[in-house]
Amino acid sequence: MSKLLHVPAAALAASALAFSLAAAPARAAEEPRYNQVELEAAVSREVPNDLMTAALFAEANAAAPAEVAATLNRATAEAVGVAAKFEGVKVSSGQTHTYPVYDRNQKLVGWRGRAEIRLESRDFQAIAQLAAKLQPSMQLGGIAFAVSPELRRRVEDELVTEAIAAFRARADVARRALGGQSYRVRRVALNTGGVAPPPRAMAMARAAPAGADAPPPVFEGGETRVQVVARGTIEVE
Numbered sequence: 001m002s003k004l005l006h007v008p009a010a011a012l013a014a015s016a017l018a019f020s021l022a023a024a025p026a027r028a029a030e031e032p033r034y035n036q037v038e039l040e041a042a043v044s045r046e047v048p049n050d051l052m053t054a055a056l057f058a059e060a061n062a063a064a065p066a067e068v069a070a071t072l073n074r075a076t077a078e079a080v081g082v083a084a085k086f087e088g089v090k091v092s093s094g095q096t097h098t099y100p101v102y103d104r105n106q107k108l109v110g111w112r113g114r115a116e117i118r119l120e121s122r123d124f125q126a127i128a129q130l131a132a133k134l135q136p137s138m139q140l141g142g143i144a145f146a147v148s149p150e151l152r153r154r155v156e157d158e159l160v161t162e163a164i165a166a167f168r169a170r171a172d173v174a175r176r177a178l179g180g181q182s183y184r185v186r187r188v189a190l191n192t193g194g195v196a197p198p199p200r201a202m203a204m205a206r207a208a209p210a211g212a213d214a215p216p217p218v219f220e221g222g223e224t225r226v227q228v229v230a231r232g233t234i235e236v237e
Contacts, residue, residue, distance in 0.1 A: 035236040036186065037174045041166035042229040043159050047152070049145035049221035054119045054127050055094060056138040061112050065098050068113035072096060076115050079138050086130050089121040116141065122148065124219045145221040152226060156192050159228035163190065167230040180236035188232035 056079065060071035076093065083091040094116030101110045117138070121127050131140050147155075167188065175183045 035178055035180065037171075037178075037234050037236060038231075039167060039170050039174060039234060040229060040231045041163060041170050042227060043162040043166055044225050044227040045155060045159060046223045047147050047155050047226050048223050049147055050122050050151055051146045051148040052121060052124050052127055052143060052219060052221060053146070054131055054143045055116055055141040056119065056131060056134060057094075057114055057116045057141045058138050059112070059114050061101075061110055063110050065111045065113075068098050068111045072098075072113050072115040075137050076117055079117055079134050082133060083117070083119065083130055086121075086126050088123045089119055089126050089130060092118050092120075094118050124221060128219055143219065145219075145224075147224045147226065155226050156228060159192075159226065160190060163228040163230040164188070167232060171234045174234065175236050178236045183234045183236045186233040186235055188230055191229045191231070193227055193229075 058072055058075035058079070060068045060075070062068045062071065080091055080093075083089055096113070096115040098111060098113040100108055101112050103109050119127050119130060127143075131138075168185075171183055171185070175181075
């Protein structure tokens with residue numbers, strides 16, 4: 001004869017209540033959302049470039065690759081030594097290439113190489129003076145300007161506040177257009193970026209006569225547009 005398991009009524013009530021509470025969030029999550037609007041607001045600012053990078057290079061030709069390497073090593077070592085005397089200018093080694101040279105009959109006639117150094121500083125005039133001093137042993141290959149990380153971070157922090165304010169202003173426009181009384185922000189994502197002018201090739205630096213005390217070129221850093229975009233979703237009530 002089977003026995004029936006007796007469960008107290010209070011336990012059944014507690015179990016039903018627990019199930020009801022557990023199911024409530026699930027039902028709430030499944031509730032449809034109405035009057036959702038995707039919005040975007042962008043703010044930007046032209047920021048003066050305060051960081052300059054210059055690439056200088058030396059070239060050499062010789063009958064053997066070891067001779068090419070020795071000439072390039074000597075040229076770059078001398079350049080680094082001169083650059084060390086310029087405070088505020090950071091110097092680093094760039095790429096070095098050595099490759100064979102053939103004549104029209106595909107006969108090996110020698111070796112050629114190229115070595116680079118890179119200069120970086122917030123003092124544009126210091127780089128200009130250093131580049132002029134290193135000629136003609138090192139030639140100026142190109143320059144680039146950018147906003148320093150510290151300045152970019154400070155400007156972006158200010159633009160974040162402006163971007164969120166612009167997003168809220170646009171959300172209020174959407175609310176009025178839909179005839180709503182209020183809105184809630186469901187999601188906001190912030191994207192940062194900037195567009196800098198293209199690098200400038202300084203042909204005038206190469207045109208300086210060898211051995212002449214030519215005045216250093218004058219560099220204009222230009223500006224970079226720093227931008228912050230706020231994208232998100234609101235729900236108009």
